[in-house]
Amino acid sequence: VEPISLGLALAGVLTGYISYPRLYCLFAECCSQKRSLSRETLLKDLDSKLFGQHLAKKIILNAVSGFISNPKPKKPLTLSLHGWTGTGKNFVSKIIAENIYEGGLNSDFVHLFVATLHFPHASNITLYKARAEWGDQLQQWIRGNVSACARSIFIFDEMDKMHAGLIDAIKPFLDYYELVDRISYQKAIFIFLSNAGAEKITDVALDFWRSGKQREEIKLKDMEHALSVSVFNNKNSGFWHSSLIDRNLIDYFVPFLPLEYKHLKMCIRVEMQARGYEVDEDIVSRVADEMTFFPKEERIFSDKGCKTVFTKLDYYYDD
Ligand SMILES: Nc1ncnc2c1ncn2[C@@H]1O[C@H](COP(=O)(O)OP(=O)(O)OP(=O)(O)O)[C@@H](O)[C@H]1O
Numbered sequence: 001v002e003p004i005s006l007g008l009a010l011a012g013v014l015t016g017y018i019s020y021p022r023l024y025c026l027f028a029e030c031c032s033q034k035r036s037l038s039r040e041t042l043l044k045d046l047d048s049k050l051f052g053q054h055l056a057k058k059i060i061l062n063a064v065s066g067f068i069s070n071p072k073p074k075k076p077l078t079l080s081l082h083g084w085t086g087t088g089k090n091f092v093s094k095i096i097a098e099n100i101y102e103g104g105l106n107s108d109f110v111h112l113f114v115a116t117l118h119f120p121h122a123s124n125i126t127l128y129k130a131r132a133e134w135g136d137q138l139q140q141w142i143r144g145n146v147s148a149c150a151r152s153i154f155i156f157d158e159m160d161k162m163h164a165g166l167i168d169a170i171k172p173f174l175d176y177y178e179l180v181d182r183i184s185y186q187k188a189i190f191i192f193l194s195n196a197g198a199e200k201i202t203d204v205a206l207d208f209w210r211s212g213k214q215r216e217e218i219k220l221k222d223m224e225h226a227l228s229v230s231v232f233n234n235k236n237s238g239f240w241h242s243s244l245i246d247r248n249l250i251d252y253f254v255p256f257l258p259l260e261y262k263h264l265k266m267c268i269r270v271e272m273q274a275r276g277y278e279v280d281e282d283i284v285s286r287v288a289d290e291m292t293f294f295p296k297e298e299r300i301f302s303d304k305g306c307k308t309v310f311t312k313l314d315y316y317y318d319d
Contacts, residue, residue, distance in 0.1 A: 029102070031109055031149035039065040042099045049095060049270075050088055051306075052263040054216050055223065056081070056254050063252050064096055067189070075176045076188040078249060080159075082197040082227060083256025086305020089193045093155045096191070100153065109149045113138075115162035135169030142173055143183060150187040160194040167244065174249040192250075200226035201255045202301060209300055215257065223255040258301035264288045267306035271313055287312045 042065060046057045060079070067077040081089040094105050101107035145152045156162065156170075173185045204226050208218055244250055259267075268284045290312050293299035 029108055031151060037065060037068040037099050039069075042095075045095050045099060046092075050092055051266045052215070052259050053088055053092075053256055055218065055220055056088070056092060056256055059220070059252050059254050060092060060096065064099070064189075068100070073186050075249075075251075076174060076185050076190055078174050078190045078192070078244075078251045079254055080192045080194070080244075080250045080252070081254045081256060082194055083201055084198040084258045084301070084303075084305055085195060086302070086307030087256040087259055088305070089256055090155075090157065093191050093193065096189075097153055097155075100151070100189075107153075109145075109151065110153045110155070111141075111145055112155045112157065115156065115158040115166070133165075134163070135165050138166055138169050139173075142170065142185075143181070146173075146185055146188050147183050150184060151189075153189045153191070155191045155193065157193045159192040160196040171244065171247075171249065174244065175247070197227045197255070198258075202258050205257050206295070206300070209298075215260075218257070220255075224253070227253050227255060259305045260300055260302070261288055261293070264291055264302055264306060264309055268309050268313065271310050275313075275317065277317065283313075283316050287316070 039061065043061055046061060050057055063077065063079060067073055081092070083089060097107065097110045098104035101109055104110065105112065142154065145154075170190075172180050173188070174190060178184060178186070201223060204218060204222055205215065208215060208222075265284050265288050268287050269279050272279050272284070287309055291309065292303050294301055294303050
């Protein structure tokens with residue numbers, strides 16, 4: 001048999017087994033690439049990478065794996081992540097993205113929107129004007145991405161600083177509609193990040209600490225009241241919540257607890273290993289000691305979370 005015919009025959013056999021789209025997906029990123037998210041892998045990732053966030057871990061594991069395994073969800077998954085700076089909200093969004101798409105945040109189907117970067121907050125612009133000027137652009141962007149891939153992930157950072165006109169614009173996509181202008185948004189995932197409610201979350205964590213209870217004993221119900229009071233009543237996020245929460249468009253509120261000294265040390269060790277250094281406990285303690293903690297008297301929680309520990313590490317490795 002000549003090589004060309006053999007090649008053609010082989011290709012024929014192969015394409016019989018592997019359809020064109022599947023063959024294509026071997027070489028390029030496909031929307032349906034990771035059809036089945038593994039609950040075990042997500043659990044393993046959360047357990048090994050995310051420190052000090054037992055509530056967030058549990059909610060995210062159940063919400064994301066349940067949603068992905070549902071072949072016909074009635075609405076898109078909407079998660080609202082709240083908490084102090086540097087406690088892992090962006091980080092966990094990255095873990096979710098990586099468990100659904102190989103490329104994680106770099107995937108063509110994962111989209112990050114930073115309210116203050118993409119549309120500056122202008123308090124003097126009216127709701128109507130903002131909706132008309134920016135809302136249409138935002139809607140087109142979401143529509144375009146979801147029509148290219150139903151399982152698109154949208155991460156909205158700094159949600160509490162987002163103009164009411166934009167929140168108004170994304171509302172129809174979050175609802176229980178089967179189709180909006182002939183497109184279904186029911187398989188999409190929307191993750192909203194904000195610092196709204198951070199003080200109240202911290203108050204609860206502090207109460208537990210002061211009464212000698214373990215942080216892991218904090219239950220979601222201990223946080224619910226704290227979150228609803230502060231988030232509903234916050235003047236900056238009031239509109240967001242009156243329009244999204246009152247209509248039950250948010251599926252899960254996910255509180256992120258402030259991080260303690262021991263969690264900072266865990267973050268520092270991970271970073272040392274990532275840079276290829278052996279973990280040096282002396283440096284770990286020195287970097288953690290440089291961080292600032294609150295409240296003033298007890299000094300329990302890091303005021304920047306794990307956010308700046310990495311730059312402090314540079315000082316010890318300046319070669
Ligand atoms: N709970 C955590 N467990 C492990 N690493 C963490 C945790 N929190 C933060 N980090 C580390 O610190 C970095 C910064 O945290 P991240 O960007 O997720 O904070 P954030 O909560 O989104 O803060 P902000 O509200 O300021 O946006 C992460 O990339 C991660 O490396």
